[in-house]
Amino acid sequence: MTASEPALHLEVHGPVDTAVQVGRLVLRLPAPFPDHPPSRAARGTELAALWRAASEAEPPPGVVLTGPSGSGKSTLALQWAHQAHGLFPGGLRHADLCAAPAPAPTDPPEGPRSLLILDNVPDDFDVVAHLPAAESCFTLITTRVPRPSLIVDGFRxxxxxxxxxxxAPLLTLLHDLPHLADPAGLPSDALTPLLRAAQAEAExxxxxxxxxxxxxxxxxLDxxxxxPASALHSYAQALHSYAHLGDTSSYALALREATHLHSSLPKDPNRPSPPEGTARRPAQDSGTM
Structure with a gap:
């Protein structure tokens, strides 16, 4: 637009998740996507399963999360959606079917890949009739009862x-996901969020x-x-824990790697300094963090 062209200022007011037509222009007002509540559960195995399903060359239409009430299905679905939003340039949509009143499930238009979560699907709800028509939409369904008809249709x-x-300690993440050592096991952008969740939980x-x-x-990994900045920060965190554990061999190994990384980088006055090993020598006790 040049300086001589008039500016177009358009304000659209209406309910969320509706389509509004202005002349030949159709605008969709997306519904706000909820935050996921904090989780203290070690969900490495389940998160990895969702990443694998959505990242296959020919992915399934979606995944059905089943389990008893309070098992954490909704939290898991929202947690993964926030981690994997980069897979869905078409946006994230969420419909809580137990809300009062229950919203009508959204039907994303065909276009860039999107994610739809049909949350808290009641036992008597005809979920098949409300699945999105767009093949570019990946759907997560949370429900207390199994849905064999969906599995027949290709859902996992x-x-x-x-x-x-x-x-409970989060060692299960490392034990349950031995394939994470193999880059082919998960997309490269899946491992780091999982490990950062494990790091925060362990802290x-x-x-x-x-x-x-x-x-x-x-x-x-960094x-x-x-x-390098993120790597040096993580090295410093590892050194802090090894020092409290009194694990001198692991402490020395981490310090050598951090020092080597710092010395191999070109000189930059804004670059973080390597972790100071001499100031935090391993103690011989297992004090708290």
């Missing part, structure tokens, strides 16, 4: 069990050994991806 089934107690539960191991793994 994922059982969600009640979460462990909040104080909350004061699980020093898991925190140290995950921080070191994150540091190495170094390989040419993110």
């Amino acid at each position: 089934a994922l059982a969600v069990t009640p979460p462990p107690p909040p104080s 909350d539960t004061r699980d020093l050994r898991t925190h140290a191991a995950v921080s070191l793994r994150l540091a190495r 170094a390989e991806a040419d993110r």
Whole structure:
């Protein structure tokens, strides 16, 4: 637009998730997507299953999350949606079918790939009749009862069990996902969010050994991806935990790697300094973080 052309200022007011036509222009007002509540459950296995399903060369139309009330189905669906939003340039949509009054499920238009969550589907709800017509839409369905008809139509089934107690360590993430060592196991952008979730959980539960191991793994991933500032930060976190654990060999290894990374980079006055190993020597106790 040049300076001589008039500017067009358009304000559209109306209910969310509706289409508004202005002349030949059709505008859709998307419904706000909810935040996911914080989770203290180790959901590495379930998150990995969702990443794999959505990232296949010919992905299924969606995944059905089943489990008893309170098992964390909705939290898992929203947590993964916020992690994987980059897979869905067409946007994220959510319909809570147990809300009062229940909203009509949205039907995303054909176009860029999008995500639709049909949440809290009642037992007697005809979910098949409300599936989106657009093949570019990936659908997550949370329900208490299995849906065999959806499985016949190509949906994947994922059982969600009640979460462990909040104080449970997050070592299950590392044990349940041995394929994460293989880059072909998950998309490259899936591993880092999972590990950062594990790192935060380990810090909350004061699980020093898991925190140290995950921080070191994150540091190495960041170094390989040419993110030196993030890598040095993760090295510093690993050193902090190894120091409290009194693990001198792991502490020395992490310090050598961090120092080597810093020395291999071109001189930059704005670059973070390497973690200071001499100021935080491993203690011989297992104090808290």
